[in-house]
Amino acid sequence: MSGAFLPNGGALPLASIPRLPFPAFQEAIVQACSDGAKLLCLAAGRDMAGYALLAPPGSAALQALRTTFPGREFPSITPQVPEAHLFEREICEQRGLRANAHPWFRPVRHHHPWAPAPDPWSRPDPIEPAVVDFHRVEGRQVHEVGVGPVHAGVIEPGHFRFQCHGETVFSLDISLGYQHRGIERALTGNPHPLTFKRMETAAGDSTIAHAWAHCLVLEGLGGVQVPVRANLVRGIALELERLANHTGDLGAIAGDVGFLPTMSFCGRLRGDWLNMTAVLCGSRLGRDLLKPGGVRFDVEPARARDLRKRLQETEAGTRDAVELLFADASVLARLEGTGRVHRAHAANLGLVGPAARACGLPGDVRRDHPYGPYRDAEMRPALDELGDVAARARVRWQEIQASCAFLHWALDALEGLPAGPVEAPTPKALPPEYLAVGLTEGWRGAVAHLAATDWSGKLGFYKLVDPSFRNWPGLSLALRGEGISDFPLCNKSFNLSYCGFDL
Amino acid sequence: MLKILASRLRQGHRTNRFPGEVPPLPDRFRGRPVLRPEECPTGCDACEKACPTGAITVGEGLRVDLGRCLFCTECTDACPRDRALVFGPEFRMAARSVEDLAVVPGESYRLAEALEARALALFGRSLKLRVVSAGGCNGCEVDVNVLGTVGWDLGRFGIQVVASPRHADAVLICGPVTRSMELGLRKTLEATPDPKLVIAVGACAISGGPFSGLDEQLGGAPGAGIPVDLVIPGCPPHPLTILDGLLRLLDQVPR
Numbered sequence: 001m002s003g004a005f006l007p008n009g010g011a012l013p014l015a016s017i018p019r020l021p022f023p024a025f026q027e028a029i030v031q032a033c034s035d036g037a038k039l040l041c042l043a044a045g046r047d048m049a050g051y052a053l054l055a056p057p058g059s060a061a062l063q064a065l066r067t068t069f070p071g072r073e074f075p076s077i078t079p080q081v082p083e084a085h086l087f088e089r090e091i092c093e094q095r096g097l098r099a100n101a102h103p104w105f106r107p108v109r110h111h112h113p114w115a116p117a118p119d120p121w122s123r124p125d126p127i128e129p130a131v132v133d134f135h136r137v138e139g140r141q142v143h144e145v146g147v148g149p150v151h152a153g154v155i156e157p158g159h160f161r162f163q164c165h166g167e168t169v170f171s172l173d174i175s176l177g178y179q180h181r182g183i184e185r186a187l188t189g190n191p192h193p194l195t196f197k198r199m200e201t202a203a204g205d206s207t208i209a210h211a212w213a214h215c216l217v218l219e220g221l222g223g224v225q226v227p228v229r230a231n232l233v234r235g236i237a238l239e240l241e242r243l244a245n246h247t248g249d250l251g252a253i254a255g256d257v258g259f260l261p262t263m264s265f266c267g268r269l270r271g272d273w274l275n276m277t278a279v280l281c282g283s284r285l286g287r288d289l290l291k292p293g294g295v296r297f298d299v300e301p302a303r304a305r306d307l308r309k310r311l312q313e314t315e316a317g318t319r320d321a322v323e324l325l326f327a328d329a330s331v332l333a334r335l336e337g338t339g340r341v342h343r344a345h346a347a348n349l350g351l352v353g354p355a356a357r358a359c360g361l362p363g364d365v366r367r368d369h370p371y372g373p374y375r376d377a378e379m380r381p382a383l384d385e386l387g388d389v390a391a392r393a394r395v396r397w398q399e400i401q402a403s404c405a406f407l408h409w410a411l412d413a414l415e416g417l418p419a420g421p422v423e424a425p426t427p428k429a430l431p432p433e434y435l436a437v438g439l440t441e442g443w444r445g446a447v448a449h450l451a452a453t454d455w456s457g458k459l460g461f462y463k464l465v466d467p468s469f470r471n472w473p474g475l476s477l478a479l480r481g482e483g484i485s486d487f488p489l490c491n492k493s494f495n496l497s498y499c500g501f502d503l
Numbered sequence: 504m505l506k507i508l509a510s511r512l513r514q515g516h517r518t519n520r521f522p523g524e525v526p527p528l529p530d531r532f533r534g535r536p537v538l539r540p541e542e543c544p545t546g547c548d549a550c551e552k553a554c555p556t557g558a559i560t561v562g563e564g565l566r567v568d569l570g571r572c573l574f575c576t577e578c579t580d581a582c583p584r585d586r587a588l589v590f591g592p593e594f595r596m597a598a599r600s601v602e603d604l605a606v607v608p609g610e611s612y613r614l615a616e617a618l619e620a621r622a623l624a625l626f627g628r629s630l631k632l633r634v635v636s637a638g639g640c641n642g643c644e645v646d647v648n649v650l651g652t653v654g655w656d657l658g659r660f661g662i663q664v665v666a667s668p669r670h671a672d673a674v675l676i677c678g679p680v681t682r683s684m685e686l687g688l689r690k691t692l693e694a695t696p697d698p699k700l701v702i703a704v705g706a707c708a709i710s711g712g713p714f715s716g717l718d719e720q721l722g723g724a725p726g727a728g729i730p731v732d733l734v735i736p737g738c739p740p741h742p743l744t745i746l747d748g749l750l751r752l753l754d755q756v757p758r
Contacts, residue, residue, distance in 0.1 A: 149684065
């Protein structure tokens with residue numbers, strides 16, 4: 001196999017990663033993916049540099065490849081590697097390139113190329129989102145339904161275009177970009193004082209997952225050993241983030257099928273999980289808990305006792321609320337068989353997280369590429385088969401239970417440790433021309449950060465991949481052949497991030 | 504059915520009693536900053552230098568602009584004295600204008616006043632909100648959403664989130680107002696019948712927050728030239744801060 005290998009949270013001199021000729025770079029990706037590897041990242045940096053990050057099956061080590069793009073055009077590998085489809089479109093939109101023979105060559109976020117370069121779609125200025133050739137079904141009895149960008153509740157904006165025959169959805173085309181804040185563009189070059197805050201708010205409901213991935217990158221580059229205590233606190237925070245969101249979403253799923261008891265209970269319980277994160281650091285979303293080198297706040301014995309008491313109460317309450325949901329035949333009748341994604345489609349598109357695990361694809365960064373406390377903790381992999389709303393709900397319930405078990409383990413482990421520092425010193429400067437990778441398992445799935453420093457030790461290349469970037473096409477597939485009135489239910493079972501996609 | 508009723512009994516009545524009683528906040532909660540400039544070493548500007556959003560100025564006396572403040576710990580970490588600048592437990596921070604969001608030592612903080620008599624007659628007992636996320640990270644959205652759960656029960660104050668701007672009395676904005684959402688936001692404002700209120704929730708909607716300075720956004724509602732009637736600072740604001748602001752506006756806070 002070509003390229004170079006590094007562990008999650010590791011770093012390598014760029015010189016040790018051979019710069020492959022572009023055809024060999026593409027061939028290596030196609031070969032690895034046909035051997036069962038997952039394409040975690042495919043991106044372009046300055047000066048036409050190209051990077052790929054792959055997770056070969058059965059290996060904790062990650063494969064890094066690099067190349068130089070040959071010119072303004074390159075042949076698309078999406079026909080052979082479908083999970084490359086959004087990555088290639090993103091590269092073209094950011095760098096002003098063209099992916100020839102891409103089967104669905106469309107803008108991703110609706111912005112101008114970053115550097116002076118011709119717009120590959122020759123769009124008029126200003127570029128407006130959702131001004132694209134939507135996938136369209138022709139026919140006298142076919143009608144089109146457009147929804148958004150502004151939605152009915154307290155939800156982020158995005159545009160959905162349904163092709164329907166009566167109530168049945170033939171296809172759903174999703175056009176995002178409304179939340180584009182320019183996070184990635186601002187990441188390259190000088191480290192900015194707001195960089196860490198922008199990582200925490202890349203997808204604000206996944207503050208810990210993104211902040212931790214960013215820390216892994218900086219700590220890998222700086223050769224920093226994070227204290228065990230700090231890693232345990234980070235793990236507690238990440239699992240609380242998962243618990244709050246899974247509990248909230250199971251409540252929302254219950255609400256969408258009109259089962260109000262679980263909806264009401266979970267609405268309150270979600271707040272209780274968030275309040276536990278606030279016990280850790282003062283912020284319900286875990287803002288400012290992490291910092292490169294460790295965490296800002298320790299969990300002293302009294303705080304650990306408080307958390308344990310809250311854990312027991314909230315765990316019991318959540319069990320009560322969720323078991324009610326799965327014991328109700330009329331609820332199951334609405335969840336089972338609804339919004340099904342087939343395993344082969346999920347694998348081809350590279351779905352991640354609970355959406356993939358619900359289809360029988362067991363990937364989980366905590367187990368496959370362990371980092372921090374997950375090197376010591378045993379994480380039971382959640383898994384289901386059918387890929388419907390019921391499977392996604394069951395996977396989330398399994399994960400709630402696994403996260404609770406982790407919290408008990410981590411609080412025990414913390415109490416068994418002597419008091420000590422929760423942060424390690426970090427170097428002032430980063431080594432020049434190094435590549436580093438940070439992967440975490442957020443509640444929606446794998447969060448991947450890939451970065452490279454330039455000759456001066458500044459971040460010359462930084463790419464973040466939110467799990468929603470992988471999973472939005474999964475929602476489109478889930479809607480095929482479904483009643484349009486089940487869209488909210490299917491949507492809730494994924495609950496993807498708009499800003500995490502738009503960055 | 505019996506199992507559901509048994510669960511209902513176990514789960515109990517969980518709506519908090521705010522504003523009559525304030526639910527407990529965690530000890531590490533970072534609320535309105537407390538400033539003690541007399542503690543500052545002469546000529547020290549460590550907090551101003553450390554603040555990533557430029558919310559702190561020391562030149563003409565220590566001052567914090569809550570519209571820019573992310574309530575992060577950069578300033579308190581940088582401060583060479585323990586007491587000169589600390590985040591206090593005070594969650595009440597909503598104001599009627601961006602100018603009122605300044606924390607200045609020796610001056611009392613100008614909390615949001617109730618609406619004028621005519622507006623209060625219209626909205627005081629029934630306020631329908633249309634929420635627009637314009638580049639929000641789903642942080643402020645989460646903490647607005649939570650007010651609708653049984654823990655907070657926003658409906659008991661006559662406040663409700665509605666699904667159409669035509670039904671709304673107020674537009675609640677989260678996010679720094681991305682260029683891509685500017686049109687959607689303006690159309691929502693146009694579609695909301697007059698008289699209407701505009702509420703900006705979170706540092707992004709007030710000043711651009713962590714995204715201030717980026718070309719892809721406009722610096723929140725004020726940056727987009729949208730007049731605001733209520734501003735609620737935080738990143739994100741605690742649900743208590745949001746609810747307190749809404750109730751102050753509607754004159755529903757016990758005096």
